[in-house]
Amino acid sequence: MSQFLFNILLAFAWMLLTGESSAPSFISGMVVGYLILWMSRSAFGKETYFSKIRQVTGFVLYFLKELILANLRVAFDILTPKNYLDPGIVEVPLDVETDLEITLFANLVTLTPGTLSLDVSDDRKTLYVHVMYLEDEEQFRHELKDGLEKRLIGVMR
Known part of the structure; x- marks a missing residue:
């Protein structure tokens, strides 16, 4: 974290x-x-800042890609005469643990068009998600777990 703050200080110095x-x-x-x-990383002794920057960048790019694809899918459904809706509610087991991680994950799911986080179980182990286009429940669960949640855990821990 100190390297991030130092980077911000360098940015203000640049300005x-x-x-x-x-x-x-x-x-x-x-x-x-x-x-x-990065050039003076051996003086700091830690390289976690540089790996986190790569993880955050990958996470942001992944989320933007998913956001654009979801928007296109909803727009396509709106603009075509055929109705492609196949709504359903899916239970997604959670690997995220802290309140912050659960909140971020649930909000990122809700930000993606076509999905809405409904509730978290009392034991905080399951997220209930409403899906507008549910073709395969297991595939949807797999996409959330191996895509968004996995990358979020990588960024947060």
Whole structure:
């Protein structure tokens, strides 16, 4: 975490050096700061920051891909005369453990069009999800577990 804060400090220093206080300047400062930290990583002794950045980037790209595909599927169903709805409720066993992880996972599922997190069981081991296009319950469960949940756990732990 200290390397992340140091990266932010380097980004602000970059903004001061360039004389620009804008989002693109901050982002380019983060990139320059990241490169500086990466080149001096042996001095810090830890490389977890650099692996986390890769995991977070992979997670964001994966979620954006799933978000775009889900939006296209819903838009296709709206624009075509045939109704492709096959709704259902699926029990998804949870590997996420903390309240923050469960909340993030449930909210990310809800943000994806066509799915809605309904409830978490009292023992916090199962998430109930409403699905608009449920073709195969096991496949849907597998996609959530091996896709979104697995990547979220990698980022959070």
